[in-house]
Amino acid sequence: MNDTTVARLVTAMKRYGPLTALDGVDLTVRRGELLALLGPNGAGKSTSISLLLGLIRPDAGRVELFGLDPQRIEARRRIGVMLQSANLPATLRVGELLRLIMSYYPNPRGFDETAALAGVTDLLLRPYGKLSGGQQRRVQFALALCGRPELLFLDEPTVGMDIDARQKLWAAMRTLVAEGCAVVLTTHYLEEAEALAQRVVVLGQGHVLSEGSVDDLRKRVALTRIRCVSDLDAEAVAAWPDVTSATREDGHLRIATAKTEAVVRRLLDADPALCELEVQRAGLAEAFTELTRETAAEQEAA
């Protein structure tokens, strides 16, 4: 473990009866980075976080939080956590709740500063139980960051939030990362990972499928999307070399290819009347879908 590592799983294995939730996962979280943990339902994201938090124990492999066992209080004091469900006292006012949680930490962030950063200043006098789902998520975020964590775990934090609240939470995450806080974020919103993450780890069926920057992940699926208006027959184009797929949708011909220039040249030669040509790199969503699809196909073949 070097001094930039704040948490890690080393060939971590977790089984629930006959089901293998994590099958030898290596995962490193570095100081001051935002790491997005992606993967379809049941991929093992929450299990990985629960291991890093010391809520469950691995059946094999190792878990370290700041170089320590994650159940050690010295390690736990340095983290903040926002899980998918939170059981907080419904009758306490938001301000009371915030002061209570702040009192557990040796060097908490200021009360007003925490409230402003999490966007809960206007909720401080309201009982927690009377808040909407999205407002409760904002309060949970305030509680997660009030202790000045060096590492923050956010498990699908923006679920149920409106666009404005989501944008504010993104801004707050960026502020925390700029201050040097590491963030582990799980999300099903790929645009969230694309907008925020320095590094992305994709899990699938208990394995790490891919690890790298958003760009690295996109490059693993080096497809471009070509869209144009043309009378060319989609089926005939689909049979051209280097064309991954060609379909006709909404009057447009849509082509996926890894050899953009060659295919565009051939298109223009084949149809001089072709117009409205658009070329786009595949986004994270396509890369992610492709990766998880590939793995499912490999597993079926095995």
Ligand SMILES: Nc1ncnc2c1ncn2[C@@H]1O[C@H](COP(=O)(O)OP(=O)(O)OP(=O)(O)O)[C@@H](O)[C@H]1O
């Ligand atoms: N306590 C448990 N008992 C039995 N099986 C479990 C338990 N917790 C998780 N699992 C199983 O382990 C696998 C991984 O679950 P996990 O919750 O880590 O997935 P996830 O990637 O977080 O999914 P989601 O996106 O749906 O939250 C799933 O097949 C799940 O059903």
